Amino acid sequence: MSRNQDGLNAFRVNCTHQGFPVTRVGKVLECELHGSQFDPATGEVLTGPAGRPLLRYTAEERDGGIFVTAQP
Numbered sequence: 001m002s003r004n005q006d007g008l009n010a011f012r013v014n015c016t017h018q019g020f021p022v023t024r025v026g027k028v029l030e031c032e033l034h035g036s037q038f039d040p041a042t043g044e045v046l047t048g049p050a051g052r053p054l055l056r057y058t059a060e061e062r063d064g065g066i067f068v069t070a071q072p
């Protein structure tokens with residue numbers, strides 16, 4: 001999850017290449033299995049081999065909490 005001027009961003013942590021978990025490394029989300037990198041603000045691919053952005057969830061703040069909705 002990250003926050004920017006547009007609000008909260010929540011993504012599935014699994015890389016879209018082969019599903020290995022991504023982690024925050026400096027200013028990017030990185031998959032250490034094959035090196036794909038993703039933009040933490042948008043989930044877009046910065047460096048392959050992944051070809052699709054991270055799956056995005058709807059996230060909102062209300063009533064003092066953060067709510068994330070997973071779409072089927």
Ligand code: FES
Nearest residue numbers: 015017018031034
């Ligand atoms: S599983 Fe993430 S780059 Fe291959």
